[in-house]
Amino acid sequence: AGDEAFVDALPKVELHVHLEGSMLPGTVLALARRHQVEDIPTTETALADWYAFKDFDHFLRVYRTAVQVLRDEDDFALLARETALGLAAQNVRYAEMYFTPFIHTRRGIPIDEVFAGINRGRLEAQEATGVEIRWITDIPGGLPGVDILAVADLTVQFAVEHGGDSVIGLGVGGAEVGVPRPQFARAFGAAREAGLRSLPHAGETTGPRTIWDSIDELGADRIGHGIRCLDDPALVARLRADRIPLDVSPTSNLRTGVVADYPSHPLPTLIAEGLAVSINSDDPPMFGTTLRDEYLHALRDLGLSRAAVAELAAAAVRHSFLPEYRKNVLL
Ligand code: HPA
Ligand code: ZN
Numbered sequence: 001a002g003d004e005a006f007v008d009a010l011p012k013v014e015l016h017v018h019l020e021g022s023m024l025p026g027t028v029l030a031l032a033r034r035h036q037v038e039d040i041p042t043t044e045t046a047l048a049d050w051y052a053f054k055d056f057d058h059f060l061r062v063y064r065t066a067v068q069v070l071r072d073e074d075d076f077a078l079l080a081r082e083t084a085l086g087l088a089a090q091n092v093r094y095a096e097m098y099f100t101p102f103i104h105t106r107r108g109i110p111i112d113e114v115f116a117g118i119n120r121g122r123l124e125a126q127e128a129t130g131v132e133i134r135w136i137t138d139i140p141g142g143l144p145g146v147d148i149l150a151v152a153d154l155t156v157q158f159a160v161e162h163g164g165d166s167v168i169g170l171g172v173g174g175a176e177v178g179v180p181r182p183q184f185a186r187a188f189g190a191a192r193e194a195g196l197r198s199l200p201h202a203g204e205t206t207g208p209r210t211i212w213d214s215i216d217e218l219g220a221d222r223i224g225h226g227i228r229c230l231d232d233p234a235l236v237a238r239l240r241a242d243r244i245p246l247d248v249s250p251t252s253n254l255r256t257g258v259v260a261d262y263p264s265h266p267l268p269t270l271i272a273e274g275l276a277v278s279i280n281s282d283d284p285p286m287f288g289t290t291l292r293d294e295y296l297h298a299l300r301d302l303g304l305s306r307a308a309v310a311e312l313a314a315a316a317v318r319h320s321f322l323p324e325y326r327k328n329v330l331l
Helices: 001-007 026-037 042-051 055-070 073-088 111-129 149-161 181-193 207-214 228-230 234-241 250-255 266-271 291-300 304-319 323-330
Strands: 012-018 092-099 132-141 165-174 223-225 244-247 278-281
Touching: 001 291, 001 304, 012 073, 012 111, 012 291, 012 304, 026 042, 026 055, 026 073, 073 092, 073 111, 073 132, 092 165, 092 181, 092 323, 111 132, 132 149, 149 165, 149 181, 165 181, 181 207, 207 223, 207 228, 207 234, 207 244, 223 228, 228 234, 228 244, 228 266, 250 291, 278 291, 278 304, 291 304, 304 323
Parallel strands: 012 092, 092 132, 132 165, 223 244, 244 278
Antiparallel strands: none
16 A cells, blocks of 8 residues: 555656557547447457467557557547546656557558647647656557658658657667668668657567667667667666666566566666666556556565665656756656
């Protein structure tokens, strides 16, 4: 009981959460019904079963099917508003949130409609609660039959056009296996030149090479996941020396099968190595978690002290791209 009050009292920042992975079960069911989308479970129980992922690729296939319930501007506004309000209810004050324009444009939904919707929802939630959301546009790796460099160009073009507004960074996600990071050097170079941050996923399902490439070729400002850095002591030394933060998501790693269970999760080791780390929810309803739950798991299942967990919350504030004067208010 004390743990919950402790976690609720921490002012929190979320650095790694996907908008499309944040659809509440009731919303998935309601939108699937409204738009008569096939291949989507029709009860909450069936949906929970559908979210029992065999491995990371299975998770990605379900993810790409689930997003099909998002059809029009109002759907995107609803999703962004609900997601932001859900964060506010957990005492999350600010979030840097991935969204993946191409998984919608490839289904024929105009990017302007998506963006108008998510910004409407974002601002409605901000007005109601004060919670602030900034977007990270994500390049989706591993889509079958897709020219990923063309997608990267479109994604960075969109990010650059809207950078300085509500978009703060460029990411690459989806599959890591078979999607080497150096090919995105030009896209990330253009984004960085425009003042956007470089926020690639790396070292979740592949090893140190992907993280090295994200640092050396993409100029990573933070690494999404990055837990496999522990396979290479020289990489750990580099991350520590350059203070490149890792956005760690323990329950995500368990549910996609990249880590076996909480006791074997590397978060305590990453901390002991002196790395800059925060904890995050990634795709909370799909993984049966929330950011609040991640903090509770850190206390109860990863063996971290309250002081260590408070430090994780402060680290997320420091690793964010809030202006310094705004960080000071939260620290
Ligand atoms: N990794 C890669 N891509 C993703 C993830 C993730 O954890 N979540 C949603 N898209
Ligand atoms: Zn992610």
